[in-house]
Amino acid sequence: MESVWERPEPAGRTALTPLSRAAIVAAAIALADSGGLDAVSLRKVGAALDAGPMRLYGYVATKEELLDLMVDEVHSEIDVPADTDWRIALHGWADRTRAAALRHEWFADLLGGRPAIGPHALAVNEATLAAAVTRFPAIDDARRALSTLRAYVNGAIRTEIGELRATRATGLDKLRWQTTHGPYLMRVLADGRHPHIERLVSDGTDDDPATVFATGLGIVLTGLAALP
Amino acid sequence: MESVWERPEPAGRTALTPLSRAAIVAAAIALADSGGLDAVSLRKVGAALDAGPMRLYGYVATKEELLDLMVDEVHSEIDVPADTDWRIALHGWADRTRAAALRHEWFADLLGGRPAIGPHALAVNEATLAAAVTRFPAIDDARRALSTLRAYVNGAIRTEIGELRATRATGLDKLRWQTTHGPYLMRVLADGRHPHIERLVSDGTDDDPATVFATGLGIVLTGLAALP
DNA sequence: TCCTCGTCGATACACTGTATTGAACGATAC
DNA sequence: GTATCGTTCAATACAGTGTATCGACGAGGA
Numbered sequence: 001m002e003s004v005w006e007r008p009e010p011a012g013r014t015a016l017t018p019l020s021r022a023a024i025v026a027a028a029i030a031l032a033d034s035g036g037l038d039a040v041s042l043r044k045v046g047a048a049l050d051a052g053p054m055r056l057y058g059y060v061a062t063k064e065e066l067l068d069l070m071v072d073e074v075h076s077e078i079d080v081p082a083d084t085d086w087r088i089a090l091h092g093w094a095d096r097t098r099a100a101a102l103r104h105e106w107f108a109d110l111l112g113g114r115p116a117i118g119p120h121a122l123a124v125n126e127a128t129l130a131a132a133v134t135r136f137p138a139i140d141d142a143r144r145a146l147s148t149l150r151a152y153v154n155g156a157i158r159t160e161i162g163e164l165r166a167t168r169a170t171g172l173d174k175l176r177w178q179t180t181h182g183p184y185l186m187r188v189l190a191d192g193r194h195p196h197i198e199r200l201v202s203d204g205t206d207d208d209p210a211t212v213f214a215t216g217l218g219i220v221l222t223g224l225a226a227l228p
Numbered sequence: 229m230e231s232v233w234e235r236p237e238p239a240g241r242t243a244l245t246p247l248s249r250a251a252i253v254a255a256a257i258a259l260a261d262s263g264g265l266d267a268v269s270l271r272k273v274g275a276a277l278d279a280g281p282m283r284l285y286g287y288v289a290t291k292e293e294l295l296d297l298m299v300d301e302v303h304s305e306i307d308v309p310a311d312t313d314w315r316i317a318l319h320g321w322a323d324r325t326r327a328a329a330l331r332h333e334w335f336a337d338l339l340g341g342r343p344a345i346g347p348h349a350l351a352v353n354e355a356t357l358a359a360a361v362t363r364f365p366a367i368d369d370a371r372r373a374l375s376t377l378r379a380y381v382n383g384a385i386r387t388e389i390g391e392l393r394a395t396r397a398t399g400l401d402k403l404r405w406q407t408t409h410g411p412y413l414m415r416v417l418a419d420g421r422h423p424h425i426e427r428l429v430s431d432g433t434d435d436d437p438a439t440v441f442a443t444g445l446g447i448v449l450t451g452l453a454a455l456p
Numbered sequence: 457t458c459c460t461c462g463t464c465g466a467t468a469c470a471c472t473g474t475a476t477t478g479a480a481c482g483a484t485a486c
Numbered sequence: 487g488t489a490t491c492g493t494t495c496a497a498t499a500c501a502g503t504g505t506a507t508c509g510a511c512g513a514g515g516a
Binding site: 041042043053054057062063 | 471472473474475
């Protein structure tokens with residue numbers, strides 16, 4: 001056995017930061033907010049809490065579980081407005097979900113990827129279901145309406161965040177994006193086999209993202225309203 | 229850096245096993261089909277082609293690029309039926325996209341995550357746009373209609389695949405799923421604060437996935453048809 | 457024949473998630 | 487007070503990842 005001098009002084013337990021799932025999830029969300037999901041590793045989350053990676057396994061069984069907890073935590077930021085008009089309530093839910101995704105872009109990467117059954121997600125679900133049944137009294141009809149709306153919202157958010165990242169990655173503005181992919185696009189379009197896309201590129205105008213989202217949302221809600 | 233689509237693949241002339249982007253992408257897709265995206269690593273793809281991982285970097289600049297190529301390749305399996313009725317054409321596109329995602333489940337993980345501008349994706353885009361303009365002559369209206377429809381299709385596919393995986397992961401049937409998450413769900417629902425979800429669990433019936441998809445699709449198409 | 461140059465493979469690096477293991481601690485039993 | 491026990495934590499280890507670097511090799515040009 002080596003000498004005492006070689007051996008480090010025992011680390012006093014009292015100096016340890018108390019840990020909790022809430023603290024771990026908060027640290028992970030902070031990391032993801034600023035660096036994306038790639039910035040979330042058990043080592044980094046641990047380091048943010050002055051702990052080693054293995055310490056976290058007392059609170060979380062696997063990294064997937066941590067991601068599930070993060071997703072559920074964001075659901076707690078989404079409150080569904082209570083309104084007698086189902087359209088207003090569901091529209092409000094959609095807008096707040098989008099807003100949450102803009103605050104936590106990584107949310108879009110996880111959304112819909114696996115069923116969300118955490119307590120906060122269930123609360124959101126309950127509230128949207130309550131709004132839906134005011135229009136569709138049969139519970140199965142309400143479920144169908146909601147899953148359709150949710151599919152749209154998830155998809156729209158995902159592509160919006162995707163485009164946001166694409167333009168940002170190529171240099172913070174759309175001009176840079178065009179110079180990056182421009183030559184390729186021009187060459188492909190030059191063969192004349194994409195007349196409609198050509199027309200879109202030359203004659204189309206761009207809506208801002210919020211308008212795009214709202215337009216699509218209106219279309220889906222109209223489809224729902226038209227149901228028997 | 230310029231895009232993959234712009235850069236020609238190298239014409240390496242050695243007596244080694246001939247390699248090509250097509251071969252690399254095919255190998256990667258085969259791996260992803262049987263083992264999911266986690267099974268796609270440059271080492272494994274290389275091994276499938278009797279090559280080391282570094283060899284691939286002559287054909288592909290980064291792994292992300294390989295994923296982009298895989299996504300575009302799947303788009304080549306999606307052909308849009310040419311029909312004078314825009315609803316039939318777009319419905320056909322949606323069904324084939326879903327079918328492709330069921331053949332390549334990993335497709336759902338990548339779909340919508342970043343703009344798809346590969347040649348095959350552009351071809352699909354052109355065809356859907358062509359169908360859309362027959363109903364919405366103004367190109368901007370066609371774009372809005374399409375992006376709404378695409379958001380729904382992407383979102384619906386993603387949740388369908390997500391649920392498919394969830395039920396499969398917990399043991400191949402829904403009964404097993406209920407015994408896994410059942411106790412937790414029962415406990416949460418027991419507090420009486422989720423009356424509508426309770427009603428859904430007790431009184432609701434399950435549609436099969438194809439019906440769920442078709443129902444939502446019909447709703448969105450109805451919303452589109454109702455536009456001025 | 458020699459030289460250059462592009463391509464290839466081995467090695468290396470900084471990371472990842474997580475299994476294992478052993479040590480340090482608080483509480484409990486005598 | 488001392489001994490023991492079970493829990494909690496940190497260190498180490500392992501297999502795997504994407505990719506940078508670099509030496510070697512083989513073909514094309516002089």
